[in-house]
Amino acid sequence: METNPAFTGARCTACDATVDGDDVAGRCPSCGGVLDAAYELDAVDLEPTTLAARTTRSQWRYHELLPFSPEAAVTTMEGGTPLVPVPSLAEELGVAAVYVKDEGRNPTGTIDDRGQSVAVTAAKRAGASDVALASTGDDGQSAAAYAARAGLDSHTFVPSRATFTNKAMVNVHGGDMSVVEGRIDAAASAFADAVAEHDEWHPVQALSTPYPHEGLKTAYVEIAEALDWETPDRVIHPTGRGAGLHAFRKAARELDALGLASGTPKLYAAQAEGCAPIVRAFEEGREAYEPWDAPDTICGRIEIPDPAGGNLALDAIRETGGGAVAAPDPETLEGATSLAGTAGLELSASSGTAVAAAYALAERGELDADDTLVLVNAGAGSKDDDVLRSHLMSKGI
Numbered sequence: 001m002e003t004n005p006a007f008t009g010a011r012c013t014a015c016d017a018t019v020d021g022d023d024v025a026g027r028c029p030s031c032g033g034v035l036d037a038a039y040e041l042d043a044v045d046l047e048p049t050t051l052a053a054r055t056t057r058s059q060w061r062y063h064e065l066l067p068f069s070p071e072a073a074v075t076t077m078e079g080g081t082p083l084v085p086v087p088s089l090a091e092e093l094g095v096a097a098v099y100v101k102d103e104g105r106n107p108t109g110t111i112d113d114r115g116q117s118v119a120v121t122a123a124k125r126a127g128a129s130d131v132a133l134a135s136t137g138d139d140g141q142s143a144a145a146y147a148a149r150a151g152l153d154s155h156t157f158v159p160s161r162a163t164f165t166n167k168a169m170v171n172v173h174g175g176d177m178s179v180v181e182g183r184i185d186a187a188a189s190a191f192a193d194a195v196a197e198h199d200e201w202h203p204v205q206a207l208s209t210p211y212p213h214e215g216l217k218t219a220y221v222e223i224a225e226a227l228d229w230e231t232p233d234r235v236i237h238p239t240g241r242g243a244g245l246h247a248f249r250k251a252a253r254e255l256d257a258l259g260l261a262s263g264t265p266k267l268y269a270a271q272a273e274g275c276a277p278i279v280r281a282f283e284e285g286r287e288a289y290e291p292w293d294a295p296d297t298i299c300g301r302i303e304i305p306d307p308a309g310g311n312l313a314l315d316a317i318r319e320t321g322g323g324a325v326a327a328p329d330p331e332t333l334e335g336a337t338s339l340a341g342t343a344g345l346e347l348s349a350s351s352g353t354a355v356a357a358a359y360a361l362a363e364r365g366e367l368d369a370d371d372t373l374v375l376v377n378a379g380a381g382s383k384d385d386d387v388l389r390s391h392l393m394s395k396g397i
């Protein structure tokens with residue numbers, strides 16, 4: 001069997017419409033909203049001991065919470081990343097424990113590998129010959145890798161400012177790449193034009209189908225399992241499109257429904273001050289974000305002025321009692337390099353926002369002494385070696 005028997009189709013996050021069947025793709029046919037994969041959770045019997053007995057460390061060990069069976073999966077063993085304790089930061093912040101969920105250790109160095117594994121599996125099952133997306137870099141590199149694994153062609157549209165590593169590795173995986181002058185909005189618009197001319201292209205961008213964020217969900221499941229199924233108090237996620245926050249809330253709800261871990265952590269969006277539409281909407285108490293004019297941040301991976309999951313992220317933050325913090329670039333780079341220098345961890349520049357946000361929350365008195373705090377490192381620091389090194393040089397180091 002190629003699908004999870006508990007997978008029933010999808011539910012629209014905007015209008016609540018359901019779409020039945022195991023070949024759901026794209027956005028909601030009724031309203032165009034983001035679709036979530038849906039499961040008959042009552043039919044799922046999953047115990048901590050069952051999971052503990054599984055030998056694979058890949059995300060497909062949680063196949064009861066994924067649409068497809070491990071046998072059908074296009075996988076390069078993504079997932080199984082460590083939850084690394086950082087006691088020195090816990091002491092500085094005045095909380096009980098700080099962990100970094102180190103997603104940089106995935107096959108192409110990004111949390112997006114989880115999503116692309118599921119999205120490319122879905123595309124392959126649907127008989128697609130090609131997958132395509134607009135990307136700030138990491139999910140493009142990841143999509144090219146998983147397409148290669150599946151024997152599909154990939155088409156990635158990246159802004160010219162994407163990192164050299166991302167662009168080079170799309171090519172190395174044999175992907176077709178369009179480098180579009182400008183920022184992500186220019187790449188997204190070139191992508192939209194091209195998709196309209198290529199019916200055979202199967203979109204795999206975050207939130208454009210139910211599958212990429214379904215993979216992101218497993219990062220949270222791993223966090224809960226690593227904490228012996230205790231729910232952490234707070235999770236800070238570097239945030240661009242808002243897919244990760246939406247996925248983490250979905251994961252926490254599903255674990256709660258299954259009785260594996262109760263409740264949801266307080267979820268926090270960490271954005272760059274130069275492009276923070278979700279933080280602005282949160283701070284102004286608005287129900288919906290407004291696109292950000294003139295984005296400008298060193299954190300290219302999360303420079304998303306019009307995030308597809310912006311309102312879902314806002315909802316996740318508010319529903320869980322979390323928050324949102326915009327970090328200035330110097331503090332973000334300081335956050336990433338300080339963990340490299342004191343804890344031996346390699347955070348991507350964008351993920352430095354999570355560290356900067358943690359300091360900001362501590363300063364505002366919003367953390368509690370008995371808190372367990374998780375910071376998500378979404379990508380490998382080595383992809384940003386130039387930016388991180390330049391920050392140290394600017395300090396005369």
Ligand SMILES: N[C@@H](CCOP(=O)(O)O)C(=O)O
Binds near residue numbers: 240244245
């Ligand atoms: N992928 C991003 C972080 C998460 O972004 P989101 O689109 O899930 O909000 C990165 O690499 O920093």
